[in-house]
Amino acid sequence: MAKIIGGVATSHVGALGVAIDNGLTGNDYWRPAFSGFEFSKKWISEQRPDVVVLVYNDHAAAFSLDIIPTFAIGCAERFQPADEGWGRRPVPTIEGHSELAWHIAESVILDEFDITIVNKLDVDHGLTVPLSMMFGQPSAWPCRVIPLAVNVVQFPPPTGNRCYSLGKAIRRAVESFDQDLKVMVWGTGGMSHQLQGTRAGLINKEFDNGFMDLLTDSPEEAAKIQHIDYLREAGSEGIELVMWLVMRGALSSTARAVHRFYHVPASNTALGHMIFEDR
Amino acid sequence: MNALKEALRKIPGTTVFDADHSRRGYALNMWCMTLQFEANRTAFKTDERGYIEKHSLEDGQCQAILDRDYNRLLELGGNIYFLSKLAAVDGHSFQQIAARMCGVPVEEFQQMMIKGGRKPDVSVKQDKEQ
Numbered sequence: 001m002a003k004i005i006g007g008v009a010t011s012h013v014g015a016l017g018v019a020i021d022n023g024l025t026g027n028d029y030w031r032p033a034f035s036g037f038e039f040s041k042k043w044i045s046e047q048r049p050d051v052v053v054l055v056y057n058d059h060a061a062a063f064s065l066d067i068i069p070t071f072a073i074g075c076a077e078r079f080q081p082a083d084e085g086w087g088r089r090p091v092p093t094i095e096g097h098s099e100l101a102w103h104i105a106e107s108v109i110l111d112e113f114d115i116t117i118v119n120k121l122d123v124d125h126g127l128t129v130p131l132s133m134m135f136g137q138p139s140a141w142p143c144r145v146i147p148l149a150v151n152v153v154q155f156p157p158p159t160g161n162r163c164y165s166l167g168k169a170i171r172r173a174v175e176s177f178d179q180d181l182k183v184m185v186w187g188t189g190g191m192s193h194q195l196q197g198t199r200a201g202l203i204n205k206e207f208d209n210g211f212m213d214l215l216t217d218s219p220e221e222a223a224k225i226q227h228i229d230y231l232r233e234a235g236s237e238g239i240e241l242v243m244w245l246v247m248r249g250a251l252s253s254t255a256r257a258v259h260r261f262y263h264v265p266a267s268n269t270a271l272g273h274m275i276f277e278d279r
Numbered sequence: 280m281n282a283l284k285e286a287l288r289k290i291p292g293t294t295v296f297d298a299d300h301s302r303r304g305y306a307l308n309m310w311c312m313t314l315q316f317e318a319n320r321t322a323f324k325t326d327e328r329g330y331i332e333k334h335s336l337e338d339g340q341c342q343a344i345l346d347r348d349y350n351r352l353l354e355l356g357g358n359i360y361f362l363s364k365l366a367a368v369d370g371h372s373f374q375q376i377a378a379r380m381c382g383v384p385v386e387e388f389q390q391m392m393i394k395g396g397r398k399p400d401v402s403v404k405q406d407k408e409q
Contacts, residue, residue, distance in 0.1 A: 236294070
């Protein structure tokens, strides 16, 4: 049977992708940000997941205002990087795991999570930057990836609690899949940041570190954080943190944090990163 | 829901992209989506006004696009992720348009970020009044 072996949380700041694609990761500005992923690259090469369920949000690339799914799962065989306005990122095609993705879709819908099924999906920096941060620049990604998109652009996004519960449903789905696969769930986005208006540039280290503490020791408490608190404390785009809760919900209650990293700034954003091992 | 909306409006320097904004900004944001295609980016760069006028936008939205007035575009229903496609045409990063929205030179904005960013309860305007 398939099993969940761990979870990764990371910010998916677009500028990190620009730094990687342009060979800037060693300069004075970016080196400290990328140093927090040296452990992670070694760790993932030892863990060797077969499939990553990658929870991210689309940033007006594949979804516009025509169709706004709260939760959507990519069930295609493969996905191309999206053109977000300045051309596609020069990264490999993302190979999906259609059979497992469909199984998760069926399972969570019967579990009362009415997720949208997507068979054609270009994936933007929200998905490709975490892959680059964890795997570097390989000629092909070393695992299959199932994109799971969460709406955090149109208010209201799903609640943190709903995301946490979806994670639990994804765990039940994975554990009932009849193939021996090592599966990870990644939650991306955050941490505190605001890209718009006269409060742009907001950073809240206290909120971010408190969130990582809660995610480690009392995820049920983290799941209770309300929209207004994310928006007020973590900034209008900081609400992406609800996606970390999908990852944490998919792990066992005894999962252990083995890595934690926090750095300000990555462009306009607080960069947060955690790794959990399931046990 | 009404109490929540009221609380959201009170967050300083922040536009929450709710139903009201989404309804007002639908055409504007969908216009931004057209800039995902290289041919459209080229057409826009060649004749900005002509390209905008092919779409049914409010006059104020057209002018704000031409002026690259991002705060005004937010007021008129624009969403930052859609508007970033307009910035991309100009070769501008999120940091450059953030500085513009805050009314400061980009170097000053970058320095603020390097020093740890803006405190959550303070807008630029309030900063300057202090």
